Amino acid sequence: MKICKTVEQVKSALHEFKGQRLGFVPTMGALHEGHLSLIRAAKAQCKTVVVSIFVNPTQFGPKEDLAKYPRPFERDCQLLEREGVDVLFAPTAEEMYPQGAVTWVEVESMSGKLCGRSRPGHFRGVTTVVSKLFHIVGPAAAFFGQKDAAQAAIIRRMVRDLVFPVEIVVCPIVRELDGLAMSSRNAYLSPEERKSALALSRALHEVQEYFDRGERRTARLLEAGTNEISQNPGVRLDYFEAVDPHTLEAKPEVNGPTLVAVAAFVGSTRLIDNVVLQP
Numbered sequence: 001m002k003i004c005k006t007v008e009q010v011k012s013a014l015h016e017f018k019g020q021r022l023g024f025v026p027t028m029g030a031l032h033e034g035h036l037s038l039i040r041a042a043k044a045q046c047k048t049v050v051v052s053i054f055v056n057p058t059q060f061g062p063k064e065d066l067a068k069y070p071r072p073f074e075r076d077c078q079l080l081e082r083e084g085v086d087v088l089f090a091p092t093a094e095e096m097y098p099q100g101a102v103t104w105v106e107v108e109s110m111s112g113k114l115c116g117r118s119r120p121g122h123f124r125g126v127t128t129v130v131s132k133l134f135h136i137v138g139p140a141a142a143f144f145g146q147k148d149a150a151q152a153a154i155i156r157r158m159v160r161d162l163v164f165p166v167e168i169v170v171c172p173i174v175r176e177l178d179g180l181a182m183s184s185r186n187a188y189l190s191p192e193e194r195k196s197a198l199a200l201s202r203a204l205h206e207v208q209e210y211f212d213r214g215e216r217r218t219a220r221l222l223e224a225g226t227n228e229i230s231q232n233p234g235v236r237l238d239y240f241e242a243v244d245p246h247t248l249e250a251k252p253e254v255n256g257p258t259l260v261a262v263a264a265f266v267g268s269t270r271l272i273d274n275v276v277l278q279p
Helices: 007-015 033-045 073-083 122-137 146-162 184-188 191-196 198-212 218-230
Strands: 002-004 022-027 048-053 087-089 141-145 167-171 235-243 258-266 269-277
Touching: 002 007, 007 048, 007 087, 007 122, 022 033, 022 122, 033 048, 033 073, 033 141, 033 167, 048 073, 048 122, 087 122, 122 146, 141 146, 146 167, 146 258, 146 269, 184 269, 191 198, 198 218, 198 235, 198 258, 198 269, 218 235, 218 258
Parallel strands: 002 087, 022 048, 022 141, 048 087, 141 167
Antiparallel strands: 235 258, 258 269
């Protein structure tokens, strides 16, 4: 595996794979089985696989966890080697944001919804850095996780609107055996908080059960989910919403595929999860 720290280095490394179908998995490191599932999907569909590790400062708010975000780089490299990744791009913030950079990419109609409402500027940071990475790496396909469903929808819209020649592949959520969605931030949870965090997946399971019994009004479905969250004093709800999975617009009833998304704080750790209801 070639490890590249600069744009020049990664472009030079990729020249060797010119003409091959290139798959790309952008990450912020602290890799877990969810990330590895994306890499395996990329390897199954593409001849060459590039992974980036970059803790993007522009998607963190001023009171968020940028400084303490886990960065186990050596361990991550070992995992990527084991999965047969061809190139790792691990730039510095200075490499991705040259001094004086003032250009942003923002999907205006969607970036203020779900996580974007409680994390102003978050999705602008995501779309800006992802557009830069697409431009640098030039993948045929890029792989994202369904856990970040709003992010995936926004990147899809960006790709469509800006005519990026890249296929966006969204892979299923990977969960722990007890149902908790895998996340690098799970490492922040104390044993007691780890138990409380299961309220998110239980709430979504409750929504799915109500839906399976025939309920189509999203207000009633969300009520079932929020009731489950409210029984856990260690969990502070950020949002619980039912939206169109492509536009992120709120849906009053499930009359087509519907994304039910939840975000909550467990202690000081913010976690997200979701389920897509299919009538």
